[in-house]
Amino acid sequence: MKTALLTHADCLGHVTPEGHPEQVARLEHILHALDRLDLDRVTAPLAADDDLLRIHPESHIRDIRKSRPTEGFRQVDGDTFMSPGSVDAAYRAAGAVVKAVDLVLGGEAPNAFCAIRPPGHHAENETAMGFCLFGNAALGVKHALDHHGLRRVAVVDFDVHHGNGTQDLLWDEPRALVITSQQMPLWPGSGRSDETGAFDNVLNIPLPPGTGGAKMRAAYETLAFPRLRAFKPELIIISAGFDAHQDDPLANLNWATEDFAWITAELCKIADEHCAGRIVSTLEGGYDLKALAEATRAHVEELMKAAR
Numbered sequence: 001m002k003t004a005l006l007t008h009a010d011c012l013g014h015v016t017p018e019g020h021p022e023q024v025a026r027l028e029h030i031l032h033a034l035d036r037l038d039l040d041r042v043t044a045p046l047a048a049d050d051d052l053l054r055i056h057p058e059s060h061i062r063d064i065r066k067s068r069p070t071e072g073f074r075q076v077d078g079d080t081f082m083s084p085g086s087v088d089a090a091y092r093a094a095g096a097v098v099k100a101v102d103l104v105l106g107g108e109a110p111n112a113f114c115a116i117r118p119p120g121h122h123a124e125n126e127t128a129m130g131f132c133l134f135g136n137a138a139l140g141v142k143h144a145l146d147h148h149g150l151r152r153v154a155v156v157d158f159d160v161h162h163g164n165g166t167q168d169l170l171w172d173e174p175r176a177l178v179i180t181s182q183q184m185p186l187w188p189g190s191g192r193s194d195e196t197g198a199f200d201n202v203l204n205i206p207l208p209p210g211t212g213g214a215k216m217r218a219a220y221e222t223l224a225f226p227r228l229r230a231f232k233p234e235l236i237i238i239s240a241g242f243d244a245h246q247d248d249p250l251a252n253l254n255w256a257t258e259d260f261a262w263i264t265a266e267l268c269k270i271a272d273e274h275c276a277g278r279i280v281s282t283l284e285g286g287y288d289l290k291a292l293a294e295a296t297r298a299h300v301e302e303l304m305k306a307a308r
Contacts, residue, residue: 003303004109005034006096008044011117013085017073020081021250021287022131027117030283033293034300040109044096044116046088047139051098054142055135055169060126064090064133077129090118090133093282097140097237100280105148105235110307111271111279113240113300119284121163121239122188130161130188136282137239138169141176144235151175154233156224157182158263159241159284160251162191162204166239172198177231179224181205181216183244183253203227209252213259216244220263228270235278236271238264242286242295250287257291261298268306277306 012024052061067074068087075081093116100112114136121137122130141153155170157163157180167190170176182191184206191204205219228236242260244253264281271277281303286292 001108001110001307002038002040003300003307004042004100004103004112005039005115006042006044006100006112007031007115008092008096010085010088010092014089014118015083015085016081022118025289026286026292027115029289029293030115030296033297034115037300037304039304042099042103044092044114045099046091047094047098051139051143052094052134054146055125055138057126064128080128080131086118086133092116093118093120094134094136094139097136097280097282098143101140101144101148101235104278104280105144110277111303112281113303114280114282116283120282121157121159121166121241121284122161123165124168132165135165135169137237138166140237140280140282141170145175150234152177152231152233153235153237154179154228154231155237155239156228156267157239157241157284158244159239160244160248160253161186161241161285162188163239164188164190167195167202171202174199174201176201177228177233178202179205179228181207181219181224183207183209183211183251186251207253210254212254213256216255216259217262220266225266225270229273232274234275235280236267236275238267238279238281239284240281240299241284242292245286245288245291245295247288247291248286257294257298260295261302264299264302268302272306279303
């Protein structure tokens with residue numbers, strides 16, 4: 001079996017104003033970088049509202065749909081915009097993660113990567129923010145728990161910005177472990193080490209500006225990986241943001257492309273130990289187009305190695 005790649009052209013229809021960092025070109029560069037890889041290419045379906053209701057109230061879903069402009073853009077927060085194609089893109093992004101979970105837990109793929117946008121890890125229960133409309137990774141967790149009956153699902157988020165939305169959506173979910181590293185201080189300002197969840201189910205790893213690969217690896221080896229192994233997840237979901245790259249314009253961490261390959265390989269080892277290699281990864285941030293494409297390819301290549 002091959003690593004599954006889930007995406008849809010609708011995700012290119014989520015257009016943002018000129019100069020906005022979360023732009024169509026992000027996904028275009030990623031798809032070009034992955035074009036020649038031997039992947040099982042799967043069309044991302046639209047998420048069902050019943051799925052979205054696992055993490056968002058009906059009022060939030062309705063507000064997102066009502067916010068769709070007929071032309072131009074609609075601004076839903078300080079840096080989050082919607083265009084006429086944004087609702088379909090958001091439903092495809094959420095649907096990709098649900099489908100990926102189904103494929104991996106159904107034994108049809110060993111692991112999967114969702115090349116989607118808009119991203120999701122900043123979307124809180126009733127709040128779209130930080131380029132995000134729906135909580136894609138958290139939805140994957142809840143789908144695995146509630147639909148497939150798993151008992152323990154872990155999220156690992158290595159985006160440079162704190163996954164405040166994932167934390168919010170899974171704060172009081174004892175069956176989920178949320179591990180997230182992020183530059184601090186940095187927007188959105190959350191992610192302190194004393195934010196530990198209602199059931200001690202959240203591990204935040206704040207990293208100071210300038211943190212490079214060696215210090216990141218040490219932090220994961222001493223904090224994240226032991227906690228993940230102790231949890232013994234039955235599925236690992238990765239919020240794969242690549243904006244901790246040293247070339248990214250929106251933050252100040254200094255990871256190299258090889259660091260993203262390393263962290264992916266280590267997560268694959270833990271998945272092999274505890275959950276038959278089952279990993280679902282979904283795209284979050286990353287705003288230098290060249291660095292994003294290179295790091296994403298390195299990440300997917302490690303998933304492919306683990307799938308063999």
